[in-house]
Amino acid sequence: MSKNNIAVNVEDLSKIYRLGLKEQTSEHFAEMLWSFVRSPVKNFRKYRSLYTFDDVDLAGDTAAGEQSDSILWALKGVSFSVKQGEVVGIIGGNGAGKSTLLKILSRITPPTRGSISIHGRVSSLLEVGTGFHPELTGRENVFLNGTILGMRRKEVTRKFDEIVAFSDVEKFLDTPVKRYSSGMRVRLAFAVAAHLEPEILIVDEVLAVGDAAFQQKCMNKMQDVGQEGRTVLFVSHNMPAVTSLCDRVIWLDHGQKVTEGPAQEIVGKYLLEGVDTTAHRVWKDSSSAPAGEFARLREVRVVKKGGDVTGHYCIQEPVGIEMEYEVLKGGEVMLPHFRIRNDNGILVFVTLDHDPEWYQRPRPAGRYISTVWIPGNLLNEGPHFVECNLITRHPEAPQFHEVDVVSFAITGNMEPGTARGDWPGRLKGIVSPALEWETQYRKE
Amino acid sequence: MIKPPGKWEVIDFQELKDYRDLFFFLVWRDIKVLYAQTIMGFAWAILNPLIQIIIFSIIFGKVAKLDTDGIPYVLFSTVAIIPWAYMSEAMTKSSQSLVSDQSMLGKIYFPRLIFPVTPVLAKLVDFAISLFLLLAVMLYYRISPTWNLLLLPFLVVLMMSVPAGIGFWLSALSIRFRDVKFAMPFAIRMLIYSAPILYSASSIPDGYRFLYSLNPVVAVIEGFRACLLGTEIPWEFILPGAVVSVILLVSGAIYFRKMERVFVDVI
Numbered sequence: 037m038s039k040n041n042i043a044v045n046v047e048d049l050s051k052i053y054r055l056g057l058k059e060q061t062s063e064h065f066a067e068m069l070w071s072f073v074r075s076p077v078k079n080f081r082k083y084r085s086l087y088t089f090d091d092v093d094l095a096g097d098t099a100a101g102e103q104s105d106s107i108l109w110a111l112k113g114v115s116f117s118v119k120q121g122e123v124v125g126i127i128g129g130n131g132a133g134k135s136t137l138l139k140i141l142s143r144i145t146p147p148t149r150g151s152i153s154i155h156g157r158v159s160s161l162l163e164v165g166t167g168f169h170p171e172l173t174g175r176e177n178v179f180l181n182g183t184i185l186g187m188r189r190k191e192v193t194r195k196f197d198e199i200v201a202f203s204d205v206e207k208f209l210d211t212p213v214k215r216y217s218s219g220m221r222v223r224l225a226f227a228v229a230a231h232l233e234p235e236i237l238i239v240d241e242v243l244a245v246g247d248a249a250f251q252q253k254c255m256n257k258m259q260d261v262g263q264e265g266r267t268v269l270f271v272s273h274n275m276p277a278v279t280s281l282c283d284r285v286i287w288l289d290h291g292q293k294v295t296e297g298p299a300q301e302i303v304g305k306y307l308l309e310g311v312d313t314t315a316h317r318v319w320k321d322s323s324s325a326p327a328g329e330f331a332r333l334r335e336v337r338v339v340k341k342g343g344d345v346t347g348h349y350c351i352q353e354p355v356g357i358e359m360e361y362e363v364l365k366g367g368e369v370m371l372p373h374f375r376i377r378n379d380n381g382i383l384v385f386v387t388l389d390h391d392p393e394w395y396q397r398p399r400p401a402g403r404y405i406s407t408v409w410i411p412g413n414l415l416n417e418g419p420h421f422v423e424c425n426l427i428t429r430h431p432e433a434p435q436f437h438e439v440d441v442v443s444f445a446i447t448g449n450m451e452p453g454t455a456r457g458d459w460p461g462r463l464k465g466i467v468s469p470a471l472e473w474e475t476q477y478r479k480e
Numbered sequence: 481m482i483k484p485p486g487k488w489e490v491i492d493f494q495e496l497k498d499y500r501d502l503f504f505f506l507v508w509r510d511i512k513v514l515y516a517q518t519i520m521g522f523a524w525a526i527l528n529p530l531i532q533i534i535i536f537s538i539i540f541g542k543v544a545k546l547d548t549d550g551i552p553y554v555l556f557s558t559v560a561i562i563p564w565a566y567m568s569e570a571m572t573k574s575s576q577s578l579v580s581d582q583s584m585l586g587k588i589y590f591p592r593l594i595f596p597v598t599p600v601l602a603k604l605v606d607f608a609i610s611l612f613l614l615l616a617v618m619l620y621y622r623i624s625p626t627w628n629l630l631l632l633p634f635l636v637v638l639m640m641s642v643p644a645g646i647g648f649w650l651s652a653l654s655i656r657f658r659d660v661k662f663a664m665p666f667a668i669r670m671l672i673y674s675a676p677i678l679y680s681a682s683s684i685p686d687g688y689r690f691l692y693s694l695n696p697v698v699a700v701i702e703g704f705r706a707c708l709l710g711t712e713i714p715w716e717f718i719l720p721g722a723v724v725s726v727i728l729l730v731s732g733a734i735y736f737r738k739m740e741r742v743f744v745d746v747i
């Protein structure tokens with residue numbers, strides 16, 4: 037890999053914020069008076085401390101910095117690099133430091149430690165419509181906002197008609213923006229942003245605004261930008277958008293990089309985070325394995341076609357769930373079954389082992405593997421949890437019954453043939469089947 | 481290449497040049513927005529100083545009968561109030577520029593110096609319009625131009641550097657101390673009395689002349705008077721004032737540059 041195809045290189049980046057310092061409260065009037073007299077000096081010190089970190093041991097490790105509870109590491113030792121033409125998503129919970137990272141990359145705020153090298157012209161879009169002035173007309177705001185985003189005046193003039201066409205607000209171009217609906221304002225602002233032609237585009241969570249149709253338009257535009265070979269770094273909470281737009285994903289949490297890797301995999305891990313189960317559960321020690329009189333559970337796995345054990349699936353991929361168990365005493369008819377729940381705890385379905393070979397047949401003792409295949413385009417996006425059961429029939433007696441024994445995540449995308457098609461957001465509902473539609477046209 | 485903030489940095493003129501289109505549009509925005517939705521529009525640029533001149537002429541010229549070195553009071557105050565009106569407004573706007581545009585500050589990068597400089601340029605339009613008022617008054621009193629008028633470009637630059645220098649300092653300070661906003665009207669009022677706008681600088685006792693001349697507003701006002709009315713050019717006021725305003729401008733720019741990297745975090 038030659039050095040000149042790296043677009044952004046971030047090394048050991050840290051950013052410290054000082055939180056508001058606690059006010060001291062005074063108990064006596066005299067004390068209060070005194071602190072009032074002293075307050076200008078105190079306030080001065082306080083404001084000064086907001087941007088000086090002499091008391092924080094930056095070079096040393098965590099210990100010294102974390103002692104001070106007024107200090108917040110918005111970013112801590114983050115390193116990564118982005119190749120030219122790569123579309124990289126940044127995900128993470130609230131306060132993870134995503135916006136801070138983008139602000140440092142776009143030079144709005146300096147890092148406390150670490151360095152960044154950027155090769156190429158950067159445009160950043162941390163907000164839609166930065167600098168829009170309500171008193172100015174749409175036309176005027178296009179020019180103002182365009183230059184604020186880093187375009188030259190000539191460039192805006194050249195793309196003006198395109199921008200207007202994209203925004204659908206032709207009729208209101210000479211009306212002050214304060215008379216626009218908020219939707220119109222967003223459309224116009226995004227239209228300007230969409231016509232930026234930077235080598236590196238940095239986008240914070242701005243796609244979350246506007247109606248679905250408009251979001252759709254934005255997504256397509258982002259896709260185009262990616263395909264034109266530009267480097268894009270973008271933050272989004274819309275996981276389907278991330279998986280369908282990004283080549284690679286960086287996951288931040290509390291200012292630190294958790295992991296990075298292929299979009300599908302990282303998003304899947306992110307969705308499963310805090311969920312204390314895995315895609316694979318084994319009971320090595322037979323004495324602790326869940327068991328009844330006739331059967332003992334040994335292993336449960338979530339597998340892809342081909343047998344790889346993983347917890348991450350695209351919505352169109354079939355998901356295989358396997359249970360491996362021992363039949364301790366032969367001669368019983370057995371009914372293995374799974375229950376699948378979603379992250380709200382709602383039971384999505386129950387599935388029973390109907391393998392014709394063993395259905396209603398007594399089984400001899402030995403080791404069995406029963407696998408069920410959940411077809412693609414059935415479960416909705418999100419985490420799913422598996423309950424693994426086995427009962428004997430005639431009479432019915434439960435053998436083992438393990439709740440949430442394994443889990444897996446389904447991630448959506450906008451491929452044709454899925455329930456969503458090119459719809460940008462997650463569809464509501466417990467399942468998300470891709471169904472056939474037919475529309476007949478009758479001329480009046 | 482982005483690194484943690486270093487030491488003192490001088491102004492990056494190349495960067496300012498790269499952002500000239502933005503600069504242009506921000507100045508234009510300020511001009512455009514100022515009189516939006518007013519009936520009188522740009523006529524306010526004339527009405528404002530006109531009303532001040534009328535009031536001052538009645539109070540100080542007719543009632544208090546201040547000494548104006550023999551110049552009619554209306555003429556005397558007009559040549560001072562017009563540059564003063566520019567300076568006070570540019571100063572106020574420039575000092576508040578960062579706070580009033582703070583939403584932009586946190587969302588996009590461009591050279592931060594553009595913020596306080598924009599009002600200094602935008603207010604020139606008002607100034608230019610109000611020059612018509614000045615012209616009318618001068619025609620009325622049949623003042624003919626003298627060679628002193630050649631000094632005008634220099635005085636205009638000096639007139640711009642005063643609010644720019646003060647704007648650099650105060651806008652940077654106002655990010656942390658919103659006190660600036662409250663102190664501003666007070667400071668403006670002090671300045672108008674401390675400068676020879678309503679009275680003549682010749683009424684200052686000799687012993688205090690030098691101290692008085694350190695106020696760059698004095699240099700601008702006395703300079704304008706001499707330049708337009710053709711009286712003797714008061715170099716003893718102009719030179720110290722010019723030096724002070726350069727110091728103010730350079731130190732303000734340095735302080736501003738030093739502080740600009742933390743504006744966003746502290747705002």
Ligand SMILES: Nc1ncnc2c1ncn2[C@@H]1O[C@H](COP(=O)(O)OP(=O)(O)O)[C@@H](O)[C@H]1O
Pocket residue numbers: 053054055108109110128129130131132133134135136137744745746
């Ligand atoms: N100017 C600031 N002063 C103090 N703390 C800040 C400032 N800006 C952000 N933070 C803190 O830094 C952390 C990271 O914020 P941010 O980057 O906005 O997170 P995200 O965009 O991932 O939700 C948050 O805890 C936030 O409160």
Ligand SMILES: [Mg+2]
Pocket residue numbers: 134135136
């Ligand atoms: Mg954020």
